[in-house]
Amino acid sequence: MTRDGPMIHPYIPNSVPAIKEQMLQEIGVNDIEEFYEDIPTELRLTGLMNLPPPFLSEIELRRHVEGLLARNRTADEVLSFLGAGCYQHQVPAVCDEINQRGEFLTAYAGEPYDDHGRFQALFEYTSMMGELLNMDVVNVPTYDGFQAAATSLRMASRLTGRPEALVCGTIGRDKLSKIRDYCQRAMEIRLVPYDPKTGLMDLKSLRAMISDRTAAVYFENPSYLGFVESQGDEIAALAHEHGAVCVVSVDPISLGVIAPPADYGADIVCGDIQPLGIHMQYGGGHGGFIATRDEERYVMEYPSRLFGIAPTRVPGEYGFGDVAYERTSFAQREKGKEWVGTAAALWGITAGVYLALMGPQGMVEIGEGIMARTYYAMARLAEIQGVRVPLFHAPHFQEFVVNLDQTGKTVAEINRALLARGIFGGKDLSREFPELGQSALYCVSEVHQQRDLDRLAEALEEVVR
Amino acid sequence: MSEDILRHRYTDGRPNLRRFHQARWDEPIIFELSREGQRGILVPEVEPGIRERVGDVLGVLPEKMRRKKPPALPELAQPQVLRHYVRLSQENLGTDLNIDVGQGTCTMKYSPKINDQLARSPKVTELHPLQPEETVQGILEVMYRFEQILKEISGMDRFSLQPGAGSAAIYTNASIIRAYHRMRGEQDQRDEIITTIFSHPSNAACARTAGFKIITLYPDEDGYPDLEALKAVVSERTAGLMITNPEDTGIYNPRIAEFVRVVHDAGGLCAYDQANANGILGITRARDAGFDLCHFNLHKTFSTPHGCGGPGAGVVGATEELVRFLPVPLVEFDGQRYYLDYDRPDSIGKIRPFYGNVSVILKAYAWVMSLGAEGLRQVAEIAVLNNNYLLHKMLEIPGVSAPYARGKHRIEQVRYSWQGLTEETGVHSEQIGLRAADFGVHYWTSHHPWIVPEPCTLEPTESYTKDELDEYVAILAHVAEEARTDPEKVRTAPHNSTIHTIDHAPLDDPSRWAMTWRAYRRKVEGKGEA
Structure with a gap:
């Protein structure tokens, strides 16, 4: 396509030469160059950058991008059993409808008067999360569940003034990497061994490791490896006995049927909201939550924004605003708690829509439905010779470890063969947890039908034979 | 009664102030809309073949790990959830709606719709x-x-x-x-x-x-x-x-x-x-x-x-x-x-x-x-042109200054000061911003600490027309004039917003702050579970 004269781009209205000229005249300068007078010549780029030629019409751009994307094969197009921190669930159409509204999608940081809707929607999100978690304080989302866990530990460190966290040995290694980086100068992260039979935290080891240096004991429910940590009350009691904070990371989708951590003694609860109505987006759909009791000393340690409800000068009108803003880095720079910035607000609003749609009954049914499918899948796979499932003897929710040592094949080999049959097998754990041998982490959710699970069992049987 | 609407458009080719009013739905908190038994979405049922095989699957959980009663989430049907959130969205001033040059440092430029559409492809979302x-x-x-x-x-x-x-x-x-x-x-x-x-x-x-x-x-x-x-x-x-x-x-x-x-x-x-x-x-x-x-x-x-x-x-x-x-x-x-x-x-x-x-x-x-290389350069140049144009126009408002680098041009934004106006009228920058909200625009002061007194940070990007920049300046000029003639109107703003002046005191008071509805019910309304 060729055009005469300078490019007038639809995104840049004042690129029209006559308008540009008029504006320059009003300012009293001859050339846009004059605005850059402070940039030394030796730092100026000469000529144009070497970038690919643009697609100036939408149809050309669409063809180009969709052409690239066509090479992807999605989890919808095959049968996927991948989880490990990112989950395929039903995403209600209303969730997408709301987060695509330009009023929300393109807003940012306006005052509670211009942006009342954002404040109320996020207050409702934290309120519904509060019901799910049985906690009174929930933050405006941080980036993701990794960040939520890392910040929870640093909150515990500040609360106790202690230099160490004891973390369940079954934590995912990527999350552990994040926590270790984030807590590097604040606290030491020590892994508590797990019982190789059940996966549960080894309480004898915990007793031996815990001390008055311990700021936090951290575990997950369900764990990264899918089993339910049923000793939550004992772990929390041990932590409290030693003056430590009990931090639990939880998958919110499980909380219709599994007890919220607050009920067994957790002080700080954290996790990721991606399962609540947010598409996987190749790992781009995460948002982190942190929840505590409504105690001042806890509230004052949050780095995140906390939206509170407040009266206005009109009786009965609801207003909203930042609670204890002075704790944040917006107010105090390096004297604030960690930092606060752009994170995942739109996903918070979306998760709120999800919880409002699901209601109490929906959350119970989805939790129960996921467990039923999980147990069905485990039972079907257990019928296959050489396949040990679940590897851990404990209750499971949604995910479970499948050990393939006795098949004489590696997970990588098996997953390649499954892929040829249109199946994404479970996540290969052999590098992440070498002690589990050739094991894979399988994930089942409400998106799976009986025939999907039967198909997996049949394919796996064929493949390991 | 018979107001001339044209008055709110242009005089001699220059934009006048709009009769803006932010949406005001008096929308309840979603819990107040709850009616027992209503459902917003159904989840796939467990098929009989699965049920037969696994039975009462919750029985595998130790009693202490089972949730005792369902979470007290609101119960609404689907159209009511949708309507509630669409109303909330209308009470929110996205960049799609306003001349969003007031959120300086945030670069509130146009976010092209085609790009949103491309990113919504299942070829991205379902990976x-x-x-x-x-x-x-x-x-x-x-x-x-x-x-x-x-x-x-x-x-x-x-x-x-x-x-x-x-x-x-x-x-x-x-x-x-x-x-x-x-x-x-x-x-x-x-x-x-x-x-x-x-x-x-x-x-x-x-x-x-x-x-x-x-x-x-x-x-x-x-x-x-x-x-x-x-x-x-x-x-x-x-x-x-x-x-x-x-x-x-x-x-x-x-x-x-x-x-x-x-x-x-x-x-x-x-x-x-x-x-x-x-x-x-x-x-x-x-x-x-x-x-x-x-x-x-x-x-x-x-x-x-x-x-x-x-x-x-x-x-x-x-x-x-x-x-x-x-x-x-x-x-x-x-x-x-x-x-x-x-x-x-x-x-x-x-x-x-x-x-x-x-x-x-x-x-x-x-x-x-x-955009390509030429387009990106044009983005920069027009963003800078727009900013210096806005600077030129802003400085025509009595009481506005642009501290530092006097007589120099700026790159893509300016931190202004209303100190002159504040000294003259006692009206503060934040109040000017709240009054500006009455005309449908954002306005931002500055990060803390305020080194520039009575600050205001504007960043016009490349996305706004000359007319829009003129309109934004006209709004601030009008508010500045009001600060002189009717300061009470500015101090009590906003008047055309979804809500009225918020009492911020409870937000810093541990005995009254409430970050969830359940905390509000307990602490402020004295209801709900202790």
């Missing part, structure tokens, strides 16, 4: 991050191509697309600086990060979070970062310099290369917060000023929507020497296939799960591909 690489060649290629673009824009050698937004990228830079000094055995000695007061507060806060002490430089008399002050604080304890340029005042530091040199000579690294890059795309590059690290906010400079505060993306660029420390994995291409490289032993590790906010990255890629 699991752990899929076999051969099934995600398309998205990996997008990420790889975008990295090449960022390299050209900045001059840096490699980029990580992983951090979730700007501050996470700043933290990543701090973590890399820490890792660099650790590798050289100087971790304990080099514990100071230098920043400037007009750099985003996260430069100080994130570096502090990474364990550094913070030294903050104040500007010289002309508002430029003070080179002598820098020379006075660098030492063998200097770990690095983390700054914005142009600063939040819109002033470009002409001695930037010398700043970098001074810090390098002291053995420190230099990280460039490019949150304010919109006016310098294709004009000047981080690498050319000598920086070791930089980051861009894709939700600012690269047009992706701000989403009420995320998801965004903060991409981190590094020079060859520091590439080894970038988060894992990096996207590689071997000439035939794209893949994720985790085998990077010196990496700082993970900053977030998986690879970044991929939908955001795709939108930013599409944005660059719709």
Whole structure:
């Protein structure tokens, strides 16, 4: 396509030469160059950058991008059993409808008067999360569940003034990497061994490791490896006995049927909201939550924004605003708690829509439905010779470890063969947890039908034979 | 009664003030809309074949691990949920609706709809991050191509697309600086990060979070970062310099290369917060000023929507020497296939799960591909033209000034001061902003502390017409005039907003603050469970 004269781009209205000229005249300068007078010549780029030629019409751009994307094969197009921190669930159409509204999608940081809707929607999100978690304080989302866990530990460190966290040995290694980086100068992260039979935290080891240096004991429910940590009350009691904070990371989708951590003694609860109505987006759909009791000393340690409800000068009108803003880095720079910035607000609003749609009954049914499918899948796979499932003897929710040592094949080999049959097998754990041998982490959710699970069992049987 | 609507459009070709009123639905809190038994969505039922096989599956959970009663979530049917949230959305002033030049430093430019559409493709949304690489060649290629673009824009050698937004990228830079000094055995000695007061507060806060002490430089008399002050604080304890340029005042530091040199000579690294890059795309590059690290906010400079505060993306660029420390994995291409490289032993590790906010990255890629090199340069030039035009017009309002760098031009934004007006009328900048809300626009003061008295930060980007800029100035001129003639009207604003003046006192009072509805019911209404 060729055009005469300078490019007038639809995104840049004042690129029209006559308008540009008029504006320059009003300012009293001859050339846009004059605005850059402070940039030394030796730092100026000469000529144009070497970038690919643009697609100036939408149809050309669409063809180009969709052409690239066509090479992807999605989890919808095959049968996927991948989880490990990112989950395929039903995403209600209303969730997408709301987060695509330009009023929300393109807003940012306006005052509670211009942006009342954002404040109320996020207050409702934290309120519904509060019901799910049985906690009174929930933050405006941080980036993701990794960040939520890392910040929870640093909150515990500040609360106790202690230099160490004891973390369940079954934590995912990527999350552990994040926590270790984030807590590097604040606290030491020590892994508590797990019982190789059940996966549960080894309480004898915990007793031996815990001390008055311990700021936090951290575990997950369900764990990264899918089993339910049923000793939550004992772990929390041990932590409290030693003056430590009990931090639990939880998958919110499980909380219709599994007890919220607050009920067994957790002080700080954290996790990721991606399962609540947010598409996987190749790992781009995460948002982190942190929840505590409504105690001042806890509230004052949050780095995140906390939206509170407040009266206005009109009786009965609801207003909203930042609670204890002075704790944040917006107010105090390096004297604030960690930092606060752009994170995942739109996903918070979306998760709120999800919880409002699901209601109490929906959350119970989805939790129960996921467990039923999980147990069905485990039972079907257990019928296959050489396949040990679940590897851990404990209750499971949604995910479970499948050990393939006795098949004489590696997970990588098996997953390649499954892929040829249109199946994404479970996540290969052999590098992440070498002690589990050739094991894979399988994930089942409400998106799976009986025939999907039967198909997996049949394919796996064929493949390991 | 019979008001002439034309009065609200143009007089002599100049825009008049609108009869704006923000949507006011008096929308209840969603819990108040709940009616027992209503359902908003159904979940797939467990099939009989599964049920038969597993029975009462909850029985496997120990009693203490079972939820005793369902969560007390609201119960609404689907149309009611939809309507509630659509009403809330109408009570929210997105950039799609307003002349959003008032949220300075935020770069509230147009977020093209085509890019949103592309990112909503199931070919993006339904990808699991752990899929076999051969099934995600398309998205990996997008990420790889975008990295090449960022390299050209900045001059840096490699980029990580992983951090979730700007501050996470700043933290990543701090973590890399820490890792660099650790590798050289100087971790304990080099514990100071230098920043400037007009750099985003996260430069100080994130570096502090990474364990550094913070030294903050104040500007010289002309508002430029003070080179002598820098020379006075660098030492063998200097770990690095983390700054914005142009600063939040819109002033470009002409001695930037010398700043970098001074810090390098002291053995420190230099990280460039490019949150304010919109006016310098294709004009000047981080690498050319000598920086070791930089980051861009894709939700600012690269047009992706701000989403009420995320998801965004903060991409981190590094020079060859520091590439080894970038988060894992990096996207590689071997000439035939794209893949994720985790085998990077010196990496700082993970900053977030998986690879970044991929939908955001795709939108930013599409944005660059719709503009090209000439387009990006035009973005910068028109953003700067618009800003200097706005500056020119703003300074015509009595009571407004643009402190520092007098008589000079600015890059992409300006931090103004209403000090003159405040001294004359007693009306403060925040009150001016709340009154401006009555005309349908945002307005922002400044980060804290307020170095510029009675501040106001405006950034017009490339997206607004001359008429729109005129309208924005007309609103502020009108409010300034009101401050003189009817100050009470300004002090009690907003009047046309969804709600009226908020009583902020409970938000700082532990006995009354309420961050959830259940806490509100208990503490304020005296209802609900204790």
